[in-house]
Amino acid sequence: MRYIEPHGHMVSRTTDDYQAMALAGCAAICEPAFWAGFDRKSADGFYDYFCQLTQHEPKRAARYGLPHYSWLCINPKESEDMALAADVLALIPEFLKAPTVLGIGEIGLNKNTRNEMKVLEQHIALAVQFDQMILVHTPHLEDKRKGTRLIMDCLKANGVVKPERVIIDHVEEHTIRDVLDQGFWAGITLYPESKATPTRAVDMIEAVAAQRVWLNSACDWGHSDPLSVPKAAQEMRRRGHSATAIDNLVYGNPVKFLSQNSRFKAPAAQA
Amino acid sequence: MSTPQPHPGAPARTREQVADLHFMDARYKLLDLAAFLDRLDRASGGEDHRVRGLRAALPLLLEKDEGRVAKILNLWSDPSIVPIEKADTKAASGVWPGLK
Numbered sequence: 382m383r384y385i386e387p388h389g390h391m392v393s394r395t396t397d398d399y400q401a402m403a404l405a406g407c408a409a410i411c412e413p414a415f416w417a418g419f420d421r422k423s424a425d426g427f428y429d430y431f432c433q434l435t436q437h438e439p440k441r442a443a444r445y446g447l448p449h450y451s452w453l454c455i456n457p458k459e460s461e462d463m464a465l466a467a468d469v470l471a472l473i474p475e476f477l478k479a480p481t482v483l484g485i486g487e488i489g490l491n492k493n494t495r496n497e498m499k500v501l502e503q504h505i506a507l508a509v510q511f512d513q514m515i516l517v518h519t520p521h522l523e524d525k526r527k528g529t530r531l532i533m534d535c536l537k538a539n540g541v542v543k544p545e546r547v548i549i550d551h552v553e554e555h556t557i558r559d560v561l562d563q564g565f566w567a568g569i570t571l572y573p574e575s576k577a578t579p580t581r582a583v584d585m586i587e588a589v590a591a592q593r594v595w596l597n598s599a600c601d602w603g604h605s606d607p608l609s610v611p612k613a614a615q616e617m618r619r620r621g622h623s624a625t626a627i628d629n630l631v632y633g634n635p636v637k638f639l640s641q642n643s644r645f646k647a648p649a650a651q652a
Numbered sequence: 653m654s655t656p657q658p659h660p661g662a663p664a665r666t667r668e669q670v671a672d673l674h675f676m677d678a679r680y681k682l683l684d685l686a687a688f689l690d691r692l693d694r695a696s697g698g699e700d701h702r703v704r705g706l707r708a709a710l711p712l713l714l715e716k717d718e719g720r721v722a723k724i725l726n727l728w729s730d731p732s733i734v735p736i737e738k739a740d741t742k743a744a745s746g747v748w749p750g751l752k
């Protein structure tokens with residue numbers, strides 16, 4: 382089996398995780414910028430983080446034969462500080478030149494505040510200015526439905542963003558239909574507790590949509606599982622899905638979305 | 653926009669086959685939920701808003717229409733539609749605190 386991990390926070394993971402993912406069939410990893418679990422105090426902290434994402438982590442992944450790509454932004458959890466956000470946004474264009482950067486992300490909302498909205502609008506404007514794809518983080522738990530709607534309204538209000546170049550991640554049963562109905566891609570994030578489980582994800586694939594959808598583990602510094610995508614594939618297998626159907630979902634779909642950026646090379650084409 | 657398309661090759665299966673695959677998983681989760689409610693009964697203090705939300709969701713499990721997960725998630729969601737001025741926390745609790 383082959384699969385793409387299209388959203389994994391590998392800076393939080395060990396080399397054992399890289400090894401396990403490679404053994405499970407992972408063919409490439411994409412890593413959006415996110416919250417470190419604490420607030421960074423200055424733009425210098427983000428400069429170092431962007432260097433880590435664009436220079437160091439691709440080398441670490443390469444030791445396991447894995448191409449590594451990244452997305453850049455200041456995450457919504459640190460967007461309340463508008464001055465810091467402005468300083469970080471000013472750093473991003475320089476890093477967009479790096480050969481493994483795929484776009485702006487994961488941007489979005491956390492608690493659905495006015496400042497978070499302003500910084501989201503600035504990120505969207507930056508993506509439009511530099512013709513970048515967008516990876517969206519939707520809020521957690523009780524804030525998700527409201528935040529997802531606000532984010533989609535914000536993207537549409539921009540007027541230039543093409544929905545097919547945007548993936549709205551962390552959808553669940555109460556948001557996936559709206560996201561797909563409006564033409565965006567949808568990401569289902571597999572967490573042991575707080576988002577979707579592999580079994581619920583496969584239910585959504587069977588009942589709602591198998592196209593314009595990807596699965597990811599997000600695997601970060603919290604309770605998460607870097608092998609949850611292959612575990613979802615295993616769930617499909619034991620339910621009787623064909624090998625082709627599984628491959629289309631965990632490999633073909635992310636390749637289709639990510640290949641809209643010519644920097645992304647489908648791993649099969651690299652051989 | 654194109655309409656969402658369920659998996660065209662999703663295998664048909666009987667309810668017995670679904671139970672064979674997933675009953676034990678559902679069984680232990682239900683027992684864990686019952687044990688959690690018992691544990692709450694043995695504790696002191698008032699009802700937490702998250703537990704109130706959990707109890708409010710239980711009747712939805714017995715509804716006959718499909719879509720129980722979405723109904724529960726919608727029940728627990730913040731129903732407002734405009735951004736808030738400022739948040740007093742970065743975290744979400746799992747249930748909208750205003751749920752009655």
